[in-house]
Amino acid sequence: MKTSRRNFIKTTGILGLSAPLMGANMSLLEKSKKVVTATHWGTSLVTIRNGVITDSKPLDVDAQPSIMEKALKSRTYNQTRVEYPYIREGFLKNRHKSDTTKRGKERFVRVSWEEANQIVYEELLRVQKDYGKDSIYAGSYGWFGVGKLNNPQTLLKRMLNTCGVNFVDSKGTYSTGAVNVIAPYVIGTNHHHRHTSLDLVAKHTDNIILIGNDMVNTNAIDWNAPAHKAYLKYEKIKEASKKRKMNIISIDPQITDTSKYFNAQNIQIIPNTDVALFIGIANYLYKNNLHDKTFLKRYTVGFDQFSEYIVGKKDNIDKTPKWASKITGIKEDEIINLAETMVNGRTMLMIGWALQRGDHGEQTHWIVYTLAAMLGQLGKDGGGFGSSYQYSNNGATLYNSPGVPGITAGKAKSLGTGSYNTSFSTKAIPVAKVSDMLLNPGKKIEFNGEEVEFADIKLVYWAGGNPMHHQQDRNKMVKAWQKPEVIINQDPYWTASSRMADIILPATTEIERDDIVAIGSKSGAGIVAIKKGIEPIEESKSDYDIFRDICKKFGREKEFTEGRDQLGWVKHFYESSIRQAKARNIKLPSFEEFWEKGYVEFKEKTSQADTFNYMEDFIEDPLENPLGTPSGRIEIFSRKIASFKYDDCLGHPAWYEPAEYLGNSTKDYPYHLVSPHPKFRLHSQLNNTILRNVYEIKGREPIYIHPKDAKKKGIKDGDIVLVSSKRGKILAGAIITKDIREKTVLVFEGAWYDPKYIEGLGTICVHGDVNVLTLDKGTSRLAQGNIAHTTLVTFEKYTGKIPPVTVFSKPEII
Amino acid sequence: MFKKGIVLILFAIPTMLFSKEYASKNLEILSMKNEPVGVLYKGAKVNENKGDFTLSGWVMDGNEYIIFYSSKDRIKLARLEDEFTKNMKVSETKEDVYGVKWKKIDIDFKLKNSKALVTNENELWNKEEELYQRCGSCHKTFEAYEYTPNQWPSIMKTMKTNAGFSKKETKAVSVYLQYESLKGK
Numbered sequence: 001m002k003t004s005r006r007n008f009i010k011t012t013g014i015l016g017l018s019a020p021l022m023g024a025n026m027s028l029l030e031k032s033k034k035v036v037t038a039t040h041w042g043t044s045l046v047t048i049r050n051g052v053i054t055d056s057k058p059l060d061v062d063a064q065p066s067i068m069e070k071a072l073k074s075r076t077y078n079q080t081r082v083e084y085p086y087i088r089e090g091f092l093k094n095r096h097k098s099d100t101t102k103r104g105k106e107r108f109v110r111v112s113w114e115e116a117n118q119i120v121y122e123e124l125l126r127v128q129k130d131y132g133k134d135s136i137y138a139g140s141y142g143w144f145g146v147g148k149l150n151n152p153q154t155l156l157k158r159m160l161n162t163c164g165v166n167f168v169d170s171k172g173t174y175s176t177g178a179v180n181v182i183a184p185y186v187i188g189t190n191h192h193h194r195h196t197s198l199d200l201v202a203k204h205t206d207n208i209i210l211i212g213n214d215m216v217n218t219n220a221i222d223w224n225a226p227a228h229k230a231y232l233k234y235e236k237i238k239e240a241s242k243k244r245k246m247n248i249i250s251i252d253p254q255i256t257d258t259s260k261y262f263n264a265q266n267i268q269i270i271p272n273t274d275v276a277l278f279i280g281i282a283n284y285l286y287k288n289n290l291h292d293k294t295f296l297k298r299y300t301v302g303f304d305q306f307s308e309y310i311v312g313k314k315d316n317i318d319k320t321p322k323w324a325s326k327i328t329g330i331k332e333d334e335i336i337n338l339a340e341t342m343v344n345g346r347t348m349l350m351i352g353w354a355l356q357r358g359d360h361g362e363q364t365h366w367i368v369y370t371l372a373a374m375l376g377q378l379g380k381d382g383g384g385f386g387s388s389y390q391y392s393n394n395g396a397t398l399y400n401s402p403g404v405p406g407i408t409a410g411k412a413k414s415l416g417t418g419s420y421n422t423s424f425s426t427k428a429i430p431v432a433k434v435s436d437m438l439l440n441p442g443k444k445i446e447f448n449g450e451e452v453e454f455a456d457i458k459l460v461y462w463a464g465g466n467p468m469h470h471q472q473d474r475n476k477m478v479k480a481w482q483k484p485e486v487i488i489n490q491d492p493y494w495t496a497s498s499r500m501a502d503i504i505l506p507a508t509t510e511i512e513r514d515d516i517v518a519i520g521s522k523s524g525a526g527i528v529a530i531k532k533g534i535e536p537i538e539e540s541k542s543d544y545d546i547f548r549d550i551c552k553k554f555g556r557e558k559e560f561t562e563g564r565d566q567l568g569w570v571k572h573f574y575e576s577s578i579r580q581a582k583a584r585n586i587k588l589p590s591f592e593e594f595w596e597k598g599y600v601e602f603k604e605k606t607s608q609a610d611t612f613n614y615m616e617d618f619i620e621d622p623l624e625n626p627l628g629t630p631s632g633r634i635e636i637f638s639r640k641i642a643s644f645k646y647d648d649c650l651g652h653p654a655w656y657e658p659a660e661y662l663g664n665s666t667k668d669y670p671y672h673l674v675s676p677h678p679k680f681r682l683h684s685q686l687n688n689t690i691l692r693n694v695y696e697i698k699g700r701e702p703i704y705i706h707p708k709d710a711k712k713k714g715i716k717d718g719d720i721v722l723v724s725s726k727r728g729k730i731l732a733g734a735i736i737t738k739d740i741r742e743k744t745v746l747v748f749e750g751a752w753y754d755p756k757y758i759e760g761l762g763t764i765c766v767h768g769d770v771n772v773l774t775l776d777k778g779t780s781r782l783a784q785g786n787i788a789h790t791t792l793v794t795f796e797k798y799t800g801k802i803p804p805v806t807v808f809s810k811p812e813i814i
Numbered sequence: 815m816f817k818k819g820i821v822l823i824l825f826a827i828p829t830m831l832f833s834k835e836y837a838s839k840n841l842e843i844l845s846m847k848n849e850p851v852g853v854l855y856k857g858a859k860v861n862e863n864k865g866d867f868t869l870s871g872w873v874m875d876g877n878e879y880i881i882f883y884s885s886k887d888r889i890k891l892a893r894l895e896d897e898f899t900k901n902m903k904v905s906e907t908k909e910d911v912y913g914v915k916w917k918k919i920d921i922d923f924k925l926k927n928s929k930a931l932v933t934n935e936n937e938l939w940n941k942e943e944e945l946y947q948r949c950g951s952c953h954k955t956f957e958a959y960e961y962t963p964n965q966w967p968s969i970m971k972t973m974k975t976n977a978g979f980s981k982k983e984t985k986a987v988s989v990y991l992q993y994e995s996l997k998g999k
Contacts, residue, residue: 154950169954184961189968192976223952223976301912403978406951426999521976576978583980623877626888628961628968631912639911 035533036598037511038225040146040682042069043519043599046511048533053077053511061519061526061601064231066220067691068680074689075509076537079809080494082506083538085116086813091502096123096458096485103481104500104755107812113539113549120503121553123486124165127459134425134455136160137438137484139170141431142465143682144543145492146225147515147530148406149569152464152490152507152543157409159547160461163554168455170431174470176353177432177785178361179387181448185638186369188628191387194522196348198233198395199610202240204382206345207247210264211274211368213352214256214676215390221682222392224404225528227520229396230389238262247341251277253674254704254746255739267338268741270329271672272358272661272790278367279655280324281339283310285374287320290343292376299622300373302637306652319655327655327663347375349385354676358789359658361779366653370636379619386614392521397609399602401524402580402588404516405573407544427455430784434471435480435776446781449644459486463543464507468496468753469684472786473776474769475728478755490546492537493688496753496769499811506540513542516570519599526601527577529570529594542566641782648780659777660792662743669725669792671709671745675770678748687752688808697733699805701751701768703795704740715797722761722798723747725791728772729764731798745795747773749788754807758800766803835859836935842926845898852894854925856986857938857993862931868922875915878902885916887963889992894921942990948977958994966991 032049036059043059056072058065086108090098111119127135138160140153160167172180179191187193201208219230241248241262250259251267251274259266269277285291286307296303312318321335328335341347349372355364368385377383388394429437430447433454441456460481471477481487481500489501498504515530536542541549544566551560564572574591581588586602594600617625626632630640642651657663662672677683680691695702703721705713715721719734723745732747740746747770754767765772774791778784836859843852846866854860860867871881871891878899883889885908899921906918925931932938949955961969970979970988979987 148951151951153954157950171954173953184965184969188965189972193968193972403975405948405978408947409950409955410947524975580978580980623874626964628965630886630962630964632888632964633912 033533035511035531036529037072037533038146038517038519038528038530039069039072039510040143040221040223040685041066041226043225043528044069044072045598046072046533051534053534059528059599061528061599062226062228064228066226066228067694068220068682068686071686071689071691072511074691075686076511076534078493078688080688081492081537081540082494082498082504083540084110084506085113085539086504087111087116087119088502089814091486096126098502100482100484103487103502104478104496107814108504109814113541116503116505117549117553120488120505120550123459123488123503124163127486128165131456131458133166134168134427135458136165136167137434137455137457137460138167139429139431139434140462140465141170141174141467142470143685144464145510146517147510147513148404148517148573149515149566150513150543151406154407154409155543155547156461156463158407159550159560161410162551162556162560166425168425168457169428170434171428172431172783172785174357174432174786176356177430178356178779178783179353179365181783181785182362182366183387184628185641186366186629186635188626188632191353191365193387193614194398194612195386195389195395196382196384196614197397197608197610197612198230198237198389199397200382200613201348201395202233202236204346205246205348207249207341207347208237208262209342209347209349210248210250210252210256210258211349211351212252212354212364213250213350213390214252214254214258214354215350215352216258216261217256217679218352218390218677219393220679222521224392224518224521226393227396227523227525228393229520229523229525230393233396234261247345249338249341253672253741253744254676257679267330267334270327270662270741271674271744272658273328273663274355275360275363275367275653276319276324276327276655277330277335278371279310279319279653280321280328280335281342282306282367282371282374283319283323284321284336284339285343286310290339291374295376295378296373296636299378299619300634300636301631302635302652303373305637306370309652309654329662342371342375346380346383347377348382350389351385351387352390353388354674354789356779357786359660359777359779359787360648360656361785361787362649362783363653363656369634370653373634373636378615379613381613384614394522396520396523398522398606398612399524399609400584400586400604400606401518401526401602402577402584402586404518404527405576407569425455427453429454430778432471432776432786433778433784434467435473435477438480438483439476445778445784446644446646447784448782449640457484459488460484461488461490462497462501463490466491466495466497466684468500469750469769469771471776472771472774472788473727474753474765474772475763476776490543492540494810495684496807505546506538507546508536508540508542512536512540513544514566514570516573519601524602524606526599527574527594528599531595531598544569644782646781649782658790659787660775660790665792669794671743671793671795673723673725673770673773673791673793674744674746674789675749675774675791676746678750681748681750684750684752687750697735698802699767700731700733701747701770702735703732703768704735704737704746705795706738706740706742706744707736708742709745710734710736713796715795720798720802721795722764723773723793723795725773725775725793727775729761730768730770730772731764731766731803732768745793752807754805756803758803760800767805767807835861836932836938838930838932838938841928841930843892843894844924844926846922846924848924850926851898851923852892854892855890855989857889857989858891860925860931862928865924865928866922867925867928868920870918870920872916872918873899873902875907875917878917878919881919881921883963883996885910885914887992887996889963889989889996939990939993942987945979945983945987946990948979949973952976957999958991959997959999961991961995963992963995966995
């Protein structure tokens with residue numbers, strides 16, 4: 001804790017936050033106030049002087065404040081804020097007959113809110129009337145600003161449902177496309193299951209195996225506001241590892257922050273080959289009779305099919321540690337050693353989500369669940385697996401707390417005019433299939449045992465997300481984005497997604513609106529008020545107000561608001577929390593008291609606050625407490641999946657060669673590229689803030705290159721590098737480091753897309769958006785998740801004239 | 815006395831006119847001697863026969879105390895005291911693909927509050943349907959058929975804290991989604 005606080009202050013110094021503050025008129029010592037607010041990366045007490053933010057500091061409820069909290073002011077007063085409603089020039093002139101190839105290239109015209117709302121209304125009506133059902137895509141996705149009312153994606157659906165506008169939705173997420181689908185088949189629930197308490201891990205676990213898991217980094221963010229309580233447990237584990245023998249092993253091509261924090265042993269595996277490693281270990285355990293047969297018999301089904309596979313009964317490939325060694329680049333002895341270590345102590349397999357964002361990503365969690373079953377330690381203190389220790393501080397102390405409900409999308413309502421179809425669309429797509437859908441209307445794909453037919457989309461409405469960052473294969477996507485007649489983007493910023501739209505509606509950030517959210521998704525640490533501390537920047541409006549005003553055009557304002565204003569909704573949610581608290585014998589302050597203080601912290605622990613043992617009840621009595629699978633047990637073989645007859649996802653976990661990896665690399669693209677979650681951002685959020693100064697190299701997103709690879713290419717620290725894949729090119733700034741394995745490079749996801757035409761190279765991203773390079777392909781026909789981590793590239797020192805990065809200033813506006 | 819009699823008659827008429835079948839809340843099961851012997855769970859369907867009731871379902875061999883909707887779809891219909899399970903009439907036995915032995919059974923009993931049975935299935939879940947919308951405040955809500963009746967309780971248990979569901983609400987919404995899931999797409 002002390003060290004981290006020191007680091008926090010140190011980095012604050014680097015950012016020059018003690019310098020005179022932007023926007024604040026220091027000579028006028030007018031009214032000063034302090035206001036509580038929250039983001040996905042912190043809870044803050046904000047000082048506001050003369051209506052302007054001057055400072056912010058983390059609330060005490062935050063166990064380990066993130067440096068990102070310091071970006072609050074820079075994020076609010078930012079060059080890239082969309083200050084007024086805008087319309088693309090060609091669209092304003094020709095509406096749906098405009099030249100859509102001009103998206104991202106044309107100037108924007110400022111319009112009034114009245115005009116913008118009228119055009120949105122007319123376009124929604126026109127598309128519904130001309131094309132009918134399944135012509136509008138509202139599968140809008142992204143992390144948006146925190147708040148239970150101003151959830152733009154839910155509000156967007158609420159608006160459309162309220163106004164009787166039919167839309168096509170999306171399914172699943174970019175983060176968990178594969179695990180979200182495979183986990184319910186195998187363990188009967190999703191990856192959000194509560195994990196074994198980290199206290200039990202600190203006390204009992206001998207071997208912590210981090211598998212593509214950088215939890216010290218990724219737990220800085222939370223789906224609600226973070227309490228960062230898991231960090232207290234990391235300290236405990238670290239202390240424990242000094243006092244007793246504990247093996248902390250990180251299997252990852254990167255030496256992660258987490259690995260460094262725990263001083264872990266690193267196994268720098270060839271990217272995308274983890275499944276082969278675990279099959280090799282399974283083979284060793286099986287052949288040496290080290291697997292827990294009693295456990296497998298009682299708590300699992302299908303081990304026989306799996307064991308036949310690992311010894312190669314059908315394909316004649318005995319998948320031994322030697323076999324795995326060739327694929328993974330890890331020595332045979334090291335694999336055997338790892339297997340022996342796992343079986344000879346209490347082992348906790350902590351798998352992150354990075355692995356399942358690779359080709360055949362379904363297999364990674366499946367094989368880890370299988371291995372855990374073979375070790376037979378589930379239900380024993382500190383043994384088993386965790387699917388998501390790296391997300392929202394899973395495994396931390398759980399406090400007795402009520403939930404905070406939020407705004408709902410409601411159900412489709414008819415306007416009674418018969419003019420448009422109000423029934424639900426059945427054409428929802430796996431979320432990462434958006435480019436494919438737009439480019440191939442009418443095409444059918446297989447997905448999780450069903451067939452999905454792509455709708456012919458004429459209008460896209462996106463709110464609170466940045467698809468031009470998180471979707472793979474940017475160049476393909478730019479083409480896809482030219483297909484619809486209308487694209488509406490609602491966001492506080494001129495992200496690439498705003499720049500590629502026709503109608504841009506300016507939304508506020510948290511500090512400009514009233515809202516409420518829980519603190520600590522997995523710890524129940526408290527509830528925080530998000531209080532409007534300053535007036536919205538220029539003409540921006542809260543997402544709630546934007547959608548309310550659109551509903552007004554349809555004559556449906558009352559149905560949308562249910563007679564409540566924003567504070568009315570916040571109070572309504574809090575009152576539900578009070579009722580829940582009562583049932584749990586927790587005393588909550590009145591709404592007025594809560595709003596005045598700004599937050600409430602829960603300190604009473606739940607009965608299993610630090611002793612929760614995942615699957616304990618199932619292990620105790622598998623009949624009384626079955627898992628949610630067809631058999632009620634862990635399904636090493638799934639009859640259901642096998643019944644789909646997918647050759648890219650059989651009925652048991654298996655090794656499949658990825659579309660692109662070092663095992664099939666070519667002369668043209670001999671390096672593997674990985675793109676993990678960034679340290680100083682939430683995906684693409686905050687890339688436009690002062691934090692950029694901490695990590696960028698010559699204004700570009702960094703690329704990690706191993707010294708040996710850099711030497712071959714004559715690249716030095718700080719050089720600008722041109723990185724190319726079959727799909728596109730980006731510029732990035734070189735960091736030469738052994739933190740990445742040889743033949744592998746790393747670019748964190750989330751750099752804002754800044755396309756520029758360069759003679760001889762075509763259109764490249766001059767800032768370093770990694771998804772220009774990545775492959776847009778589904779994990780398999782089962783989950784159709786994205787495979788961002790499955791990408792081969794090449795790179796060289798960039799010697800041309802260095803183009804400026806302009807994505808952090810406004811586009812051309814008239 | 816007189817007035818009370820009229821009220822009773824008024825209540826009795828609709829009960830006689832309609833054959834009420836679905837438990838609209840958890841109901842206490844009584845033996846034929848009117849002793850409490852179990853719980854009939856909300857959503858379970860019973861057949862009435864002159865004031866007595868019959869429940870059909872599936873039980874696991876050796877663990878007869880929970881009656882399930884089917885051997886495939888483990889929706890709990892009722893929970894009985896061990897002693898009372900002896901009154902079950904077995905009409906069919908089978909072994910599922912996982913080697914578990916199942917028995918199809920009927921059992922007769924009385925209900926403490928048979929007025930809480932309703933005829934129309936659609937009346938059952940209005941509150942739960944509304945509660946379920948709360949899940950949409952964090953993520954896109956799933957269509958019920960997207961998970962199986964077996965999966966829903968585990969999914970709900972995993973996610974309940976985020977929605978701020980109490981234990982009771984979690985169970986109620988789970989059962990609603992189990993029955994919805996049965997309906998398919």
